[in-house]
Amino acid sequence: MGDFSLALNEDQLQIQKWVHEFAERTIRPAAAEWDEREETPWPIIQEAAKIGLYGWESMAQFFADPTGLTMGIVNEELFWGDAGIALAILGTGLGVAGIMGNGTPEQIMTWIPQCFGTPDDVKLAAFCVTEPGAGSDVSSLRTRAKKDGDDWVLNGTKCFITNGDVADVYTTLVTVEPGSGPAGVRLLLIDGRESPGVSVTGRERKMGLRGSTIVTLSFDDVEVPAGNMIGGERGFPALMAMFDFARPNVAAQGVGLATAAMEYALGYTLERRAFGRPVYEFQGVSFMVADMAIRIEAARELVYAAAAEIDRGGPRAGELAAMAKTFCTDTAMAVATDAVQCLGGHGYLADHPVERMMRDAKVLQIYEGTNQIQRVILSRILAARVKNGSVKGAVR
Numbered sequence: 001m002g003d004f005s006l007a008l009n010e011d012q013l014q015i016q017k018w019v020h021e022f023a024e025r026t027i028r029p030a031a032a033e034w035d036e037r038e039e040t041p042w043p044i045i046q047e048a049a050k051i052g053l054y055g056w057e058s059m060a061q062f063f064a065d066p067t068g069l070t071m072g073i074v075n076e077e078l079f080w081g082d083a084g085i086a087l088a089i090l091g092t093g094l095g096v097a098g099i100m101g102n103g104t105p106e107q108i109m110t111w112i113p114q115c116f117g118t119p120d121d122v123k124l125a126a127f128c129v130t131e132p133g134a135g136s137d138v139s140s141l142r143t144r145a146k147k148d149g150d151d152w153v154l155n156g157t158k159c160f161i162t163n164g165d166v167a168d169v170y171t172t173l174v175t176v177e178p179g180s181g182p183a184g185v186r187l188l189l190i191d192g193r194e195s196p197g198v199s200v201t202g203r204e205r206k207m208g209l210r211g212s213t214i215v216t217l218s219f220d221d222v223e224v225p226a227g228n229m230i231g232g233e234r235g236f237p238a239l240m241a242m243f244d245f246a247r248p249n250v251a252a253q254g255v256g257l258a259t260a261a262m263e264y265a266l267g268y269t270l271e272r273r274a275f276g277r278p279v280y281e282f283q284g285v286s287f288m289v290a291d292m293a294i295r296i297e298a299a300r301e302l303v304y305a306a307a308a309e310i311d312r313g314g315p316r317a318g319e320l321a322a323m324a325k326t327f328c329t330d331t332a333m334a335v336a337t338d339a340v341q342c343l344g345g346h347g348y349l350a351d352h353p354v355e356r357m358m359r360d361a362k363v364l365q366i367y368e369g370t371n372q373i374q375r376v377i378l379s380r381i382l383a384a385r386v387k388n389g390s391v392k393g394a395v396r
């Protein structure tokens, strides 16, 4: 019988080291500045493009890992650096995943290079799903695509769109028939902010993730060629598959952020003295850190399990994705909150990164399907399995 192992292979370790070094050298020192500026961190994205970390070739390499773990590793390391800047870099991946997973070879060859641009002329892509009246209940969307000869004509509003003010490609969810639910859902590619009828109508201020932007986009009679539809009439299943793929990555983001918060709390409490000794020597403090380590370890292994199951198209892909997203992002919130606690009043000051990390962690429980929605998905899967009589108990 072979040895059980969750150890990363040589290629994965190399990528992990490379991304970690970029996060440490380039992202971390810039995190406070971009959190303050609340703008797209172009110089950092350009630097990532220059070393090949942001670009189509590296993305293809990450996707190609036959174990499915590399995208998670990259997400973890970048979010260890800083969540806001990391999202600005990784936001393109969401739009690209839709094209990769559902596009024809010709669409993939044409559109994906456009999403990244070149190191000298960097481009971004955005993934436009959420609407003012359709967040969790995504199939109630109202952005409508109407056929007009060979083209589609789009009208509607998208909100909370990461990188929406700076992206050149929008992978956009529309309906061909409002009120028709999942059956009417389609994915369309929109070419750039310069397309007539596309406008940025709002730029939100937010609690955290301020090294990336979110905006409201309006589509007013935007003409889109018929060839820009990806996945044909399978828009809704394609979207669900994208969510399954993306959720372990968000889970990994939580692991990276939690690790950064734990490391900071550990270092600080070993130094900070009260009552004549380092505060780490008080069990009330050191046990908080020990609990962080336990949660993080369990979280990371759940990310790997989910990513591997999705990559091999296993039967538990949906449930493991939902479990990982929920557990890891709840872990990030809990760990960041306890890290602030470990620093006492100092943790509440912007002088220490745990203040920013706690603000950043919150959104992980909200985007890519709220953690309530993950529990809805999971509880349905569990109940269906028992009803089908396919298992004795609930989970296996």
Ligand SMILES: Cc1cc2nc3c(=O)[nH]c(=O)nc-3n(C[C@H](O)[C@H](O)[C@H](O)COP(=O)(O)OP(=O)(O)OC[C@H]3O[C@@H](n4cnc5c(N)ncnc54)[C@H](O)[C@@H]3O)c2cc1C
Residues within 6 Å of the ligand: 127, 128, 129, 130, 134, 135, 136, 137, 159, 160, 161, 162, 163, 206, 209, 214, 363, 366, 367, 368, 369, 370, 371, 372, 373, 376
């Ligand atoms: C920083 C940030 C970046 C984002 N980036 C993007 C992006 O790039 N592209 C994009 O399309 N969207 C993006 N979003 C939007 C995000 O995905 C949505 O906010 C999220 O899906 C929740 O939708 P909602 O805000 O409309 O909440 P609602 O759906 O209004 O939910 C409100 C509350 O009700 C709960 N709830 C709703 N339905 C149920 C149910 N059936 N059972 C139990 N509880 C329920 C929710 O969990 C939540 O607590 C982003 C959001 C943020 C904050």
